[in-house]
Amino acid sequence: MTPAISPGGRKTLPSPLAQGDGILIVDADQVVVQANIQVQALLCATREEILGADAPDVVQRYLLPLLPEGESPGEVVALLCDGSYPQPVTLDVRVPGTGIRRISVTANTVDAVTPALRLLVFHDTGKGGAGRAEERPPPATERLIVVPGRERRTPEQEVPGSGDVTTAARRSVADTAVLEQIAEDEDRFRSIFATSHAVMLIVDPQTGAIVDANPAASAYYGHPLETLTTMQIADLNVLDREDLFRDMQKAVTGEKRQFSFLHRLADGRYRDVDVFSGRVIICGRVLLHSIIHDVTGRRRAEEQFRALLDATPDAAMLINHSGIILALNEVMATRFKKTVEELLGACAYDILTPELAMRRRELTIQALATGKPLRHVDEREGRILENVLFPVPGDQEDSRRVAVISHDITRERELEQARQEAFDRIRQNIEQFAILGDHIRQPLQVILGTACLLEDEQATGKIQREIERINGYIRQLDQGWIDSRKIREYLQRHE
Structure with missing residues (x-):
């Protein structure tokens, strides 16, 4: 059997509440959501043991062993659950290493915004009436009770072979460790706060x-x-x-x-x-x-980037490797019939039809894989769009991005089609001129032959002169056809 450690040999420690009240906050389901270091020290429990636990169970499990024999924390539980017990509740608590302290417990809501959160405040009002713990006789030896995640003992007669220690000794060691940990945590936070x-x-x-x-x-x-x-x-x-x-x-x-x-x-x-x-x-x-x-510098850079995006007449946006829109200009937003704010953070593929989204995803992957700009043309809703994907490299795979510039070439295509139609018409006219010249020459030859058979030489001469004049016009048409063909060929070579 482990001998009991005399409480008279322990060092007297300051009250765990000397530096402030103990705070326990529970939600509407009576689950502990916050516990400050003072209440952890008072209950000799770690933050991990308290947070997420059932609040009435925490009070029963950790506060009960601290109360004088025969007393119960039931009033605190009632106060915690529904505030049915008159406030405040005053208890004489046996604080390990300190003695009997009179603790006042009050309950209230955290604030008007969160009325479901209940605040339990433990306040040390001074020395209790039962004397100091060091002056009390050592408690009876205890039987070990196994509680999930923690070991507890209850005062009972010694159970042979149980490896008993006194509550005071065990709690003194635990309390000292908790207070030392609290001091270390406070020093660490203060150091980080001051030197950061x-x-x-x-x-x-x-x-x-x-x-x-x-x-x-x-x-x-x-x-x-x-x-x-x-x-x-x-x-x-x-x-x-x-x-x-x-x-x-x-x-x-x-x-x-x-x-x-x-x-x-x-x-x-x-x-x-x-x-x-x-x-x-x-x-x-x-x-x-x-x-x-x-973030002033970043905001200024974002504003400049936004101005640059809005300055271009083309639709432009920046997406990440997953298609999430990181930035875009008003032209692109208008094309999707949404606002810039609505599209930022959205997935570009979700805005497109499934077939088009699949094609866009494939092109994005291809551009990122090759690291080179990729061009493709879209035709939808009566518009022709030339899209260029510019891959933006990143240090890591998930940091790579793609800049998309979309230029509406509908008008350009219409002009190109009109120009091609004009060239085709010119070609047809030139060919028609050549055929027309031959068609005119043949009747003229017939007329000339007939005129030579006339006995009136004066009339024959007049007809011959008119035919020669008509031939001159035809030769001009031939030369014009040749010149037009050369011009057409030149334009086609340099278009």
């Missing part, structure tokens, strides 16, 4: 006050830390105050975590920022931990 190059702010979502800021935030905004921590977030964010507080509540509830804002620096300049904000509980207060990224 990322701009960080701690903001009270109820008042908008900037509770804390790291040196990177001071350097970025141009305000000394002492000044920054006396300011309101509305002093930096130009968003309407009502909209700003609405967005902060979305961050508190987890409805939204990423925001795009315009922030004002100390020198009066404005910067585009992306803010990643999440809820944290520090010393019993629900706060927002916000990380700010300056």
